[in-house]
Amino acid sequence: MRLLVAEDHPKLARSIADGLREEGYSVDLTMDGNEAGHLLSANQYDCVVLDIMLPGKEGWDILNEARGRGNRAPVLCLTARDTPEDRVRGLDLGADDYLIKPFDWSELVARVRALIRRAHGQASTLLRIGDLEINTLSKSVRRAGNPITLSAREYALLHYLALRAGQVVSRTDVWEHLYDQEEELSSNVVDVYIGYLRNKIDKPFDVKLIHTRRGHGYMLAAAGENES
Amino acid sequence: MTRRIALAILFSAWAVVLLALVLIYFVTRQTVVAELDESIIARAMALPRLAGVSQQGGVGVLPRGDRYVIRNELGQVIARPEGRLDNHAAPVVTNRKFVSMADGGRLRSITLSFALPASDTQPEHTATIVYSAPADAVDGLLQRMAILLGGVGVGGGLLIGAVAWGVSRAALRPLRLTAEVIGTIDERKLDRRVDAAALPSELRPMAERLNEMLARLENDFAQRKQFLADTAHELRTPVAAILTHLEVTLRRPREAAVLAEALRTSLSDVQLLRRLVDALLEQVRSDRPMTAAQMTRIDVSALLEQCATLADSLASAKDVRIVRTFAPGIRAYTHPVALQSMVTNLLANAVEYSPAGSSVELNCRLADGQIELHVRDNGPGIPPDVLPQIFQPFYRADGSHSSKDGHLGLGLFLVQSHAKAMGGRCDVQSTVGSGTTFSVLLPSAPPAAASNAAAKQEKANAAASMAEGSKVVMGS
Numbered sequence: 077m078r079l080l081v082a083e084d085h086p087k088l089a090r091s092i093a094d095g096l097r098e099e100g101y102s103v104d105l106t107m108d109g110n111e112a113g114h115l116l117s118a119n120q121y122d123c124v125v126l127d128i129m130l131p132g133k134e135g136w137d138i139l140n141e142a143r144g145r146g147n148r149a150p151v152l153c154l155t156a157r158d159t160p161e162d163r164v165r166g167l168d169l170g171a172d173d174y175l176i177k178p179f180d181w182s183e184l185v186a187r188v189r190a191l192i193r194r195a196h197g198q199a200s201t202l203l204r205i206g207d208l209e210i211n212t213l214s215k216s217v218r219r220a221g222n223p224i225t226l227s228a229r230e231y232a233l234l235h236y237l238a239l240r241a242g243q244v245v246s247r248t249d250v251w252e253h254l255y256d257q258e259e260e261l262s263s264n265v266v267d268v269y270i271g272y273l274r275n276k277i278d279k280p281f282d283v284k285l286i287h288t289r290r291g292h293g294y295m296l297a298a299a300g301e302n303e304s
Numbered sequence: 305m306t307r308r309i310a311l312a313i314l315f316s317a318w319a320v321v322l323l324a325l326v327l328i329y330f331v332t333r334q335t336v337v338a339e340l341d342e343s344i345i346a347r348a349m350a351l352p353r354l355a356g357v358s359q360q361g362g363v364g365v366l367p368r369g370d371r372y373v374i375r376n377e378l379g380q381v382i383a384r385p386e387g388r389l390d391n392h393a394a395p396v397v398t399n400r401k402f403v404s405m406a407d408g409g410r411l412r413s414i415t416l417s418f419a420l421p422a423s424d425t426q427p428e429h430t431a432t433i434v435y436s437a438p439a440d441a442v443d444g445l446l447q448r449m450a451i452l453l454g455g456v457g458v459g460g461g462l463l464i465g466a467v468a469w470g471v472s473r474a475a476l477r478p479l480r481l482t483a484e485v486i487g488t489i490d491e492r493k494l495d496r497r498v499d500a501a502a503l504p505s506e507l508r509p510m511a512e513r514l515n516e517m518l519a520r521l522e523n524d525f526a527q528r529k530q531f532l533a534d535t536a537h538e539l540r541t542p543v544a545a546i547l548t549h550l551e552v553t554l555r556r557p558r559e560a561a562v563l564a565e566a567l568r569t570s571l572s573d574v575q576l577l578r579r580l581v582d583a584l585l586e587q588v589r590s591d592r593p594m595t596a597a598q599m600t601r602i603d604v605s606a607l608l609e610q611c612a613t614l615a616d617s618l619a620s621a622k623d624v625r626i627v628r629t630f631a632p633g634i635r636a637y638t639h640p641v642a643l644q645s646m647v648t649n650l651l652a653n654a655v656e657y658s659p660a661g662s663s664v665e666l667n668c669r670l671a672d673g674q675i676e677l678h679v680r681d682n683g684p685g686i687p688p689d690v691l692p693q694i695f696q697p698f699y700r701a702d703g704s705h706s707s708k709d710g711h712l713g714l715g716l717f718l719v720q721s722h723a724k725a726m727g728g729r730c731d732v733q734s735t736v737g738s739g740t741t742f743s744v745l746l747p748s749a750p751p752a753a754a755s756n757a758a759a760k761q762e763k764a765n766a767a768a769s770m771a772e773g774s775k776v777v778m779g780s
Contacts (some may be wrong), residue, residue, distance in 0.1 A: 087569055088545035095552035129537070156540035157533060177544035181551035 077122040078102040078253045082112035084130050100228045102256040109133030116142050120252045121149045122192050128155040143170035150191035196239040203238045206298030210238050224276050233269050237296035246293035311468050318464050325453040333446050340442050344414045348435035369438035377429050411436040478502045494522035534698045546573045583714045590721040604634040612666055615651035623660040630668035636675050636748035642722040649715040650679040650742050657683035670748055677744040685736040695720045
């Protein structure tokens with residue numbers, strides 16, 4: 077999952093970004109309002125953590141413009157202002173959630189998780205594809221009841237495919253959603269990680285869940301949805 | 305006031321009318337009773353004549369209800385007087401009274417004395433007739449009249465009262481409505497105003513002053529609310545930074561170096577918070593007018609020198625020189641702690657925006673009973689459009705919204721706050737490209753009334769003020 081964190085307090089911004097990266101997210105970080113606006117229009121984020129009081133351009137304006145362009149990325153507003161008027165304004169402008177500074181770290185992470193889940197139409201924290209179970213809270217994966225150990229990258233890839241289960245996901249999509257802008261990537265990095273995942277998820281089992289659509293991308297789907 | 309006078313006039317008129325009614329009653333009563341008496345006397349006078357006519361010793365037919373008794377000199381009841389009375393001296397009325405009867409009726413009873421001349425059978429003698437006639441007719445008349453006049457009196461009074469009440473109520477309606485409006489105003493409804501146009505002209509100036517006061521309060525409240533909201537923001541952001549950093553750091557096992565770095569970062573954040581809290585407390589203190597007890601006569605020059613020395617180290621690090629252009633030995637009555645805070649803040653501010661190699665001038669003089677203080681820099685100057693904002697709390701020249709680089713954004717706000725509390729003010733003049741001058745004007749003497757008490761307390765306070773003066777917010 078790829079997140080954008082826009083926060084102008086440098087220490088707070090770094091802590092949030094570091095913390096979210098440790099949670100397995102790819103994080104783009106900016107401390108400037110204008111840059112936040114550009115990043116938001118250039119990339120597809122799974123969630124945006126947006127401080128309202130940003131130098132250059134206020135969070136309200138960024139939000140307003142992004143929604144005006146049809147950007148539907150879930151936005152969690154972060155602010156030290158807690159008057160009801162502020163909250164109402166934020167939610168009316170298209171914020172999906174609102175968190176007052178100072179906040180509990182676990183709450184921020186839980187809200188980000190919930191926003192991503194809801195954006196993909198998932199109500200539960202447990203994803204099921206055939207006999208594959210992904211617990212998004214504990215980040216544990218089981219297939220046919222057997223626990224499977226995945227690296228953070230592998231898990232992130234599987235999680236993303238699972239959220240879009242039954243749909244073909246292009247390499248670019250995967251790229252966009254799993255890697256932040258700072259990372260140097262080789263062109264076949266997605267294929268390499270798909271290979272790792274196949275080894276762990278599909279190889280020991282008869283029914284394959286990860287499917288390749290040549291020229292289009294990959295799809296995670298249970299057996300029955302396989303034949304499209 | 306007008307209402308009371310009107311009421312007094314109305315009720316005096318009513319009292320006069322009542323008095324007149326009572327007079328009318330008594331005059332009428334007098335007249336009616338006198339008429340009755342005359343008729344009774346006439347009837348009594350007719351008695352002997354009747355007696356003379358009637359040989360049977362009867363008295364003929366008396367008007368219905370009339371009765372009489374005739375007594376001789378010895379008080380013995382006699383049937384009738386001897387001889388005709390009407391030819392003799394006029395009778396003397398010796399008594400007249402109303403007599404209540406056992407059956408509830410009332411009689412008017414008149415006693416007449418006659419001097420009878422000697423006749424063939426009698427020597428000269430006197431006789432008394434007590435003649436009584438029913439007074440019912442008169443009583444009835446007087447009773448009806450009393451009822452009528454009483455009714456007129458009471459009814460008139462009620463009518464006057466009702467009219468007065470109605471009129472004054474109508475006249476007071478705008479006042480009552482105004483009072484209702486005022487009654488609904490609290491700190492959340494300070495935008496309400498009294499409708500001055502609806503009030504009588506004599507009350508209009510009061511309503512207008514009231515509205516002006518409400519406008520001032522509303523403005524003041526809005527500013528305070530804004531300050532409080534800003535303060536909350538300023539306090540929350542560093543707290544959030546510390547909290548998040550510590551929480552994220554503690555989520556996993558870390559190397560000692562990482563933990564040490566987290567502690568160092570948090571420590572510097574906490575130090576920033578402490579400075580912020582100190583500045584806020586100073587602001588809260590400076591928000592009240594200074595009391596005479598806090599003021600004292602000091603060597604202003606010495607205090608300025610102290611501040612300049614403090615700022616020298618800051619300045620030399622930036623290759624900026626602080627030039628003192630004030631005479632030694634300026635003495636004035638002021639608040640040493642607040643003055644030191646103002647000068648320190650202004651100097652730190654000036655040094656901050658001074659280019660390397662330039663100088664900051666600190667000037668002070670006494671003029672027209674005022675301390676005139678100038679801090680002049682040769683920095684880039686402040687654009688006119690942001691000039692009005694620089695005294696706002698949490699305003700920062702770089703446009704940032706948080707105290708990330710150690711700028712609290714409270715320095716100039718505090719300077720102005722202090723100046724106002726001391727009965728002075730702080731102004732700024734700036735030319736983009738050539739520099740900025742902050743001018744502080746403060747009273748240099750205690751207010752006349754307080755001067756004696758202040759002089760007495762001066763020595764005692766000097767020690768206390770100095771002790772308090774040890775903590776000054778710098779470079780915010």
